[in-house]
Amino acid sequence: MADSFDVVMPVVNAERTPTYWLISQALKLLNADGKSAELAYSHVVELLKERRDAVSGIFELLRSAPAEDIGRRWCALHIAGDVGDESAAKLLFREVLQPLPKRCGEKEGCEGPRDGELLVRTMAVEALQRVATHHEQARGLVLELIEQRPEQPVLIEAVKAAQALDLTDRVREILRKKDRWILDISIYPVEKVMAQSERSDDSPLGHAPPGTRALVSGPIANCCMPNKEG
């Protein structure tokens, strides 16, 4: 017998201030497709850089998001990194060091709540790195992250961030001997990241997907009759 399900709609905060409105625009544009959206996002970020309450607004968005809303939390951190204000550094640092949930047990499936939280911590590290590009104090916080020795996937992100900030020599001093292998991790171009399909093209194609709408050259029959108001 199958299960039954229903959705609950969250309470949506009104866009109370101009800053909050700008943040919500940044959030939408970061999740839109196309070059014009990317350009508009960068314009909104520039406007946010000029607002004194930008960082407090972004972290209010972060704090008001339900814990399960990984996407909204992740986007808030992304925007914080792009705005790049020094006042975000300590907040990002604390976000990185929030404890991670335990890994799933073997019978509980492969992916679980830890993975979403890990994605949020990773974004926090990258955002802190962006802030540190322009602010000396934040560079110190990246090194302090490594000193705190978070769990391996977060530690690796912190080491990568420090290397990108030209802090490799300092990292080598800080890292425990058994962790120094992390400094040798290479960044591969995608052409070197291949899965072996163990298949040839003689294998069944299966039910091939329809062409995308963009590939349909004739007019769409069932679309969009204009109403009387036009």
Added chain:
Amino acid sequence: MATCTATVPNLDTSGDNLYGPRICWQAFIDWAWDAFDFDKNDWDQGFGYHSVCDNQRPLSRTMSGVYCLTYSSPNFPRESYDSNILEWGCRFARNAIDELDARCGSGGTIARTQWGPFVNDWTQLYIPYWYGQGVSLRAGTLVHEARHADGRGHDSGNNDSTWDYNGAWRWQVCWLAWFAVDGQSTSTAMRTQARQRANNIINGNFDTHPGFNV
């Protein structure tokens, strides 16, 4: 039979406002329903069978994952196994997954696949699959589960021992990495999350670290 509810996260940040309108296309829905062997009994009772274009419901959000898996290659409609997994991932997944079912689930698990002789083969998706992951990560999970449906489990608990094992984690990493670089008609957020998730897997789900990131 279980009864469950979920709070719908922000529809922009999950990618469902980007991909939801794309899946609302009868030719695609008819194809995906058949290719991944969805069954009405597994997707009604609130999961979205009666409102497939409602991007707050699990069926629409699954279809978005399937759409992303299907159409993100710049080489579509080519699906050659001689190319990278972004190109052939959907071909493999639709042929390996026996049936795709919606369930409430428990404990935060995202998806599971059962396979083997003398058992009913299935892939089940649970609430965190739809409401805890953005669209590009949902597509990556389908690749992972498809590798299991093909008969390749993990060889070290929930980890793969090595990259050379060529298991579900490697496949998921490869699809996400290629999507991050070459994925078509998508957002900065979907790409960046794909890259970060790929690295999280590389850095945490292999007993022997492969020695690289993407």
